Amino acid sequence: MKKRILAVYFSQSGQTKTIVDNFIKPIAADGNDVEYLQIKPVHQFPFPWTIPVFFDTVPESVEVIPTPLQPWKTDFEKYDLVVLGWQPWNLSPSIPFSSILQDEKFKSLIKDTPVITISGCRNMWINAQEKNKKLLKAAGAMLVGNIALVDRHPNHLSYFTIFHWLGTGRKDRKWGVFPRPGVSEKDISGASKFGDVTKEYLREGKWDGLQQDLVKMGAAPVKYSLMFIEKKAGKIFQKWVDIINKFPQKRKNILVAYKYYLAVALLVASPVILAVDFVLFRPFSQRKIKRQMEYYRSVDFREII
The missing domain is CATH 3.40.50.360 (Flavodoxin domain)
Structure with missing residues (x-):
């Protein structure tokens, strides 16, 4: 039909x-x-x-x-x-x-x-x-x-x-x-x-x-390194938006600062954070990581993951 x-x-x-x-x-x-x-x-x-x-x-x-x-x-x-x-x-x-x-x-x-x-x-x-x-x-x-x-x-x-x-x-x-x-x-x-x-x-x-x-x-x-960065970045993005909402008259200046912060965070900080995670945390969180990756690939929705 x-x-x-x-x-x-x-x-x-x-x-x-x-x-x-x-x-x-x-x-x-x-x-x-x-x-x-x-x-x-x-x-x-x-x-x-x-x-x-x-x-x-x-x-x-x-x-x-x-x-x-x-x-x-x-x-x-x-x-x-x-x-x-x-x-x-x-x-x-x-x-x-x-x-x-x-x-x-x-x-x-x-x-x-x-x-x-x-x-x-x-x-x-x-x-x-x-x-x-x-x-x-x-x-x-x-x-x-x-x-x-x-x-x-x-x-x-x-x-x-x-x-x-x-x-x-x-x-x-x-x-x-x-x-x-x-x-x-x-x-x-x-x-x-x-x-x-x-x-x-x-x-x-x-x-x-x-x-x-x-x-x-x-x-x-779903690639682990990107999932890890994205989860951290999502919370940071919201903090920047909270600052803009608190000081709306400074929106343009804050967004300029955010632009440079984003470049440094992605190009410099994220490789370091990933390296630390790889050594100290990731080996001990394999079950949790697997569950998270399976969830994100799915069409299920949960408020808390």
């Missing part, structure tokens, strides 16, 4: 839209009806970014504060599956994406509906997906699958390449030396393999086991 799918996305560079397109291809080819909904905020977030404008999104993205969206509509009030294409900003869902998840009309649309989240990002998506899970739970949606496509290059290299891409809009090699930024073209086109698996579950309308199958195919990569 033909199914009805809604593909919702926010995309600045076009990468997220292309990922969603490739994921949807085998589902559409299976004879299902697919409708697209592009998230359009009233306030336009420019691409390429300037560095000050990019960092100015920190407080609102970290605290998941919605921005007004342009009017939108869909052809139907209910769908058999909703696919959500998104991206992290500042270890949180991008402001336009978190905004639609808090839109009352959209919450009604996805209530009691199977939802699959699919993202393209630098490499850290865990904190942001936990916020997505919380918002989806509040909306009464059923998260049945999550796919995260990442930049596979080392963390330090991708830090430089992502700012090259964001600042220039060019997905080429910085100075002809650094690797290309963002998700690789191979992985973007390869999103169709996840759609192939999903279409089989869609046919039956039964979703138990989908995420496990997606994980076996590499849909939600």
